[in-house]
Amino acid sequence: MKWSEALIPTLKEDPQDAEVISHKLMVRGGFIRKLASGSYSYLPLGFRVLSKVKAIIREELDSRGCQEVLLPAVHPPEIWKKTGRYDLLGAVLIKFKDRSGKECVLGPTHEEIITDLIANNIRSYRELPQTFYQIQTKFRDEPRPRFGVMRTSEFIMKDAYSFDCDIEGLNKTYKKMYEAYCAIFERCGLPFIPVEADPGMMGGNVSHEFMVPAVAGEDRIVVCAKCKYAASTEVAKTDGIGGRAKNQKEKTLPIAEVETPGITTIEKVAELLKTEQIKLVKTLLYKADDKTVAVLLRGDFEANETKVKNYLKCAVLELADAATIERVTGAPVGFSGPVKLKDVRIIADNSVKDMANFITGANKKDAHVINVNIGRDFETKEFVDIRMITPDDGCPACGKAIEIKQAIEIGHTFKLGTKYTEVLGANYLDKDGKENPIIMGCYGIGVNRIMASLIETSNDKDGIIWPLSIAPYSVIVIALNIASEVVKKMADDAYRKLLKAGYDVLYDDRDISAGVKFKDADLIGIPVKVVIGERNAKLGMIEAKDRKTAKVDLIKSEDLTSHIKSILK
């Protein structure tokens, strides 16, 4: 492609509305442009990167026997109601009415659709196992799209679905997909970490997320350098108080109410009462489906809502609103406590178990109670692990020090089991003629996120540094002074030869200054610059410069193709 004939609108300055580096560079490099919050156009350069990522995905999946399909994006709501996800997804599901007034939904994912297809077309164990995938646009009305292409309401997902006769089969398929994922991310040049994860609204029990550590990441993961344990903080197990200050054994003291006017936070209560946060118990009121539940944690810990949700086995868990809190406790937000709390299930984190004489809200405006003791002042038998892991905790697997990192989720795999196949009637007949539900797995990759994550982890002050595998072009031929006959002739020739040799070549034939060309080439991150200047051209020489290492090779013009071949192997 000749740059003079391409739409590559590079920008000198960071766009005003971009925060994270990948977003800034994608806009500056002319890869994307925003249409509205959470929806982006991919320009030719951006599209080329996506295409390369997709090609890698297809190669790795096809070679493992997966079959590509294309499912519809517009769905009837009934199928979503059957599995209960119509309500579960709620506002995330984008709905509209067609001309006859019939409701339609835009697919946020495709378990329902593929399972329905399989239910109607697979009958026998002889037809299993099979795995299908598609690369398609998904639609989700995100509460807050952000970070450019990282979280958008319309995004490209590679989703795959496997169907097996039994758990052993699923385990084999899952392993195969896991390996495919590793191969895909490896080839894309991403420093990824597979971690244990929570299946969330997808369902099933076993699940892994593929994470790229990056400051712009929206998720947090726990990694252990010693034993290779890696998990999402959502599921990382904790044990009591971990590495933090132990709860002191004390003689129980008489409970007493203290005035704490307008003091509603753990921090301020501790300050006012001249004590430490570890002497306080935090009482969080949640709405778990339709019931109100009180969650107790030692003051210095945070609740882990995923754990609470999984423990309670509820579909929707959210912090109770102010009105509910007032109704249940009789006090405004900030003064809740377990003492004399009526008709509310109380569950406590293990960190609270051996606490004595602690402080909680008094369920009364502007008051807390001190010297509270479990068993005497209130009762709960439910001590569970429902807190967020901290850097002070030991590795859940080996006990050694852990690190908590921010990361971008680029892939997620799930062992779904029969969650969808049972409700949608996807059954098969086994050897004995007995009908069984098909065992399912599903596997997603955020294609746009691969692009963003790569940039997050591979850039410098001059711009993006693409790996050859997903670079929009492998080589950029830069004719420094295109007005010079010698330069133009040699550059045209180099461009032609490299194209003929099968390389993706971008030819910067614009009649502008050298500085702009160098800056632009670095910004868009093409792995190799082939530079043709007048002085060298007259000597029959060409320069090849590596974007990443800045290493320069001066070569004879006739050796160009073989030289490029040697550095781009």
Place this chain on the structure above:
RNA sequence: CGGGAAGUAGCGCAGCCCGGCUAGCGCGCUUGGUUCGGGACCAAGAGGUCGUGGGUUCAAAUCCCACCUUCCCGACCA
């Protein structure tokens, strides 16, 4: 949805507090010329409902009200 910030030329910004005449600057763009190895220079140009609507005023980019949009934090979320 709660909290915060911002909308002025294609992009990045100043002007607004303290209302005033043809609304500026840098980059980019067009034309001509000089340059030509890391965002060149000279000259001449084109380009604006100052987010939208209403109000106050002799007069509004500037003051007041409402709304819209975007970004950040939170909530939420494969």
